[in-house]
Amino acid sequence: MFDKILIANRGEIALRVLRACKELGIATVAVHSTADADAMHVRLADESVCIGPPPSKDSYLNIPALLAACEITGADAVHPGYGFLSENARFAEILADHNLHFIGPKAEHIRMMGDKIEAKKTAKRLGIPVVPGSEGGVTSDDEAMAIAREIGFPILVKAAAGGGGRGMKVARTADDLALALATARTEAKAAFGDDAVYLEKYLEQPRHIEIQILGDGRGGTIHLGERDCSLQRRHQKIWEEGPSPALSAAQRAKIGETVAAAMRELQYLGVGTVEFLYEDGEFYFIEMNTRIQVEHPVTEMITGIDLVLEQIRVAAGGDLPARQADIVINGHAIECRINAENPVTFRPSPGKILHYHPPGGMGVRIDSAVYQGYVIPPYYDSLVGKLIVHGKTRAECLMRLRRALDEMVVDGVETTLPLFRALVREAAIIDGDYHIHWLEHYLAAGDVKS
Structure with a gap:
C-alpha cells in the first residue's frame, strides 16, 4: 500500500479522496492555489502545499509544481480526482518517470479512450455495440x-x-x-x-446509460451496474440515478457483462465508466471515462462498495473487493448536483455562503467541501455539493429526495436548488419517463422560478 498520497485536485472530490485515504491509514498531501488556501481539504490534510495562483493552468494543471510538491512532501502516489489532469496520459507517464504512482488506469488506456475515434474503434473491436x-x-x-x-x-x-x-x-x-x-x-x-x-x-430521444467498472490490471474486472444520466443541460449532467428506470435486470446483466468482458481483455486497471445512448432496447457506445466520475456516489449507495477506496487499493496492486456474483443492487439512489448558478439562466454565482444547512436523516448523503462563510471562487466550477439519497425503492428515494431538498439551505449565492425542487415534483420525473433532451424542453417552457 502507498505511504503518502498527494491529491492533485480541489473541492469536494479532493475531500472525498482524503476521506478514503484516512480510512486506509494513508497520509495525505493537499495541494491548492492561492484562491483555495481556506479550502476544507487543505484544512484536513496531513500536509498542504501551495502550487500557484488561481488560474488552473498555473496551479492544478501545473505539472512541474505538482512534481515539486511530491518531492517536498515525500508523497509516493498521486490521486488526480476528476477533471484537471485525471485523463492526461502524459501526466501519468511523467509520474512514472519520477517513480511516482498514478492512481488511475495505464497511460495507454487513457490515451486510447481519450481519442473518441480510437475509443469507438476499440469498443467495436471488443464487441461493445457502437452508434x-x-x-x-x-x-x-x-x-x-x-x-x-x-x-x-x-x-x-x-x-x-x-x-x-x-x-x-x-x-x-x-x-x-x-x-x-x-x-x-x-x-x-x-x-x-x-x-x-x-x-x-443522431438519436432523437435516447437515454444516457453508463456502466461502472473496476479492474485489477491483471485481467480481473467487475461491473457494478448502471447509472442513468439522462437529465442534462447542454450535454452536462445534473441528475443521476441508479438503477435506471428504463432497464430490466436482464438488460443490466447483459450490457454489464459485455463491458466487463471487454475490459478484461484490455487488462484495465482502476475505475472506469463506459457510456451509452440507449433507445428502443439498443445500446450504443459513445465514450469511456478513465477516471472516477462525479456521480460515483450513486453506485456506492446501491452496491455498498467504496469506489475511491477500491481505486486506491487496486492501484497499489490489491485484489478486487468482490466477485461478480457477489455484486447485488440494493434499492435506488439519486444524485443532484447543486451548483452556485442561477436556476433559470445557469449564470455562475460565485461569492460568500452566508448560511449553510445540509439536510440529514436516513439515507441522505452530502458530498461537499463548502461551509458557512466559505467563499466560492470565480475561477473553477460552481459546484456547491452533491446531494445523494438512497431508498429501498425508487418511490421512497424520490420522497426522501423531496424532503432533503426542502431542508437544504444555501444563502448568499444563487443555487440550482429551486430547479431540483421543481423537478422532483414533475410527473415525468416521478414516472422515470425522460430522455437526454427532456430537460432542455422543460427549461424552454419557463416553469422554473429563481
Missing part, C-alpha cells in the same frame, strides 16, 4: 456528405478530442451539414487544440 457513424475522422465536406447520406439524417458532428458537449453539432438535413462541420471544427480547435471531427447517427 452507426464514420469509421474515423472526416477530412472533407464531400466525404462527410457521402457518409451522412449512407447513415441517414439527422447526423451528429462530434469533436474527436471532445467532451462536455463542446465541438458537437446536429445537422438535421443535408443543407445543415456544412455549417455544422465548420462550427464543430472551430469549437473543437478552440477547446482542445484539435479540429478533427467524426460523424454519428
Whole structure:
C-alpha cells in the first residue's frame, strides 16, 4: 500500500479522496492555489502545499509544481480526482518517470479512450455495440456528405478530442451539414487544440446509460451496474440515478457483462465508466471515462462498495473487493448536483455562503467541501455539493429526495436548488419517463422560478 498520497485536485472530490485515504491509514498531501488556501481539504490534510495562483493552468494543471510538491512532501502516489489532469496520459507517464504512482488506469488506456475515434474503434473491436457513424475522422465536406447520406439524417458532428458537449453539432438535413462541420471544427480547435471531427447517427430521444467498472490490471474486472444520466443541460449532467428506470435486470446483466468482458481483455486497471445512448432496447457506445466520475456516489449507495477506496487499493496492486456474483443492487439512489448558478439562466454565482444547512436523516448523503462563510471562487466550477439519497425503492428515494431538498439551505449565492425542487415534483420525473433532451424542453417552457 502507498505511504503518502498527494491529491492533485480541489473541492469536494479532493475531500472525498482524503476521506478514503484516512480510512486506509494513508497520509495525505493537499495541494491548492492561492484562491483555495481556506479550502476544507487543505484544512484536513496531513500536509498542504501551495502550487500557484488561481488560474488552473498555473496551479492544478501545473505539472512541474505538482512534481515539486511530491518531492517536498515525500508523497509516493498521486490521486488526480476528476477533471484537471485525471485523463492526461502524459501526466501519468511523467509520474512514472519520477517513480511516482498514478492512481488511475495505464497511460495507454487513457490515451486510447481519450481519442473518441480510437475509443469507438476499440469498443467495436471488443464487441461493445457502437452508434452507426464514420469509421474515423472526416477530412472533407464531400466525404462527410457521402457518409451522412449512407447513415441517414439527422447526423451528429462530434469533436474527436471532445467532451462536455463542446465541438458537437446536429445537422438535421443535408443543407445543415456544412455549417455544422465548420462550427464543430472551430469549437473543437478552440477547446482542445484539435479540429478533427467524426460523424454519428443522431438519436432523437435516447437515454444516457453508463456502466461502472473496476479492474485489477491483471485481467480481473467487475461491473457494478448502471447509472442513468439522462437529465442534462447542454450535454452536462445534473441528475443521476441508479438503477435506471428504463432497464430490466436482464438488460443490466447483459450490457454489464459485455463491458466487463471487454475490459478484461484490455487488462484495465482502476475505475472506469463506459457510456451509452440507449433507445428502443439498443445500446450504443459513445465514450469511456478513465477516471472516477462525479456521480460515483450513486453506485456506492446501491452496491455498498467504496469506489475511491477500491481505486486506491487496486492501484497499489490489491485484489478486487468482490466477485461478480457477489455484486447485488440494493434499492435506488439519486444524485443532484447543486451548483452556485442561477436556476433559470445557469449564470455562475460565485461569492460568500452566508448560511449553510445540509439536510440529514436516513439515507441522505452530502458530498461537499463548502461551509458557512466559505467563499466560492470565480475561477473553477460552481459546484456547491452533491446531494445523494438512497431508498429501498425508487418511490421512497424520490420522497426522501423531496424532503432533503426542502431542508437544504444555501444563502448568499444563487443555487440550482429551486430547479431540483421543481423537478422532483414533475410527473415525468416521478414516472422515470425522460430522455437526454427532456430537460432542455422543460427549461424552454419557463416553469422554473429563481
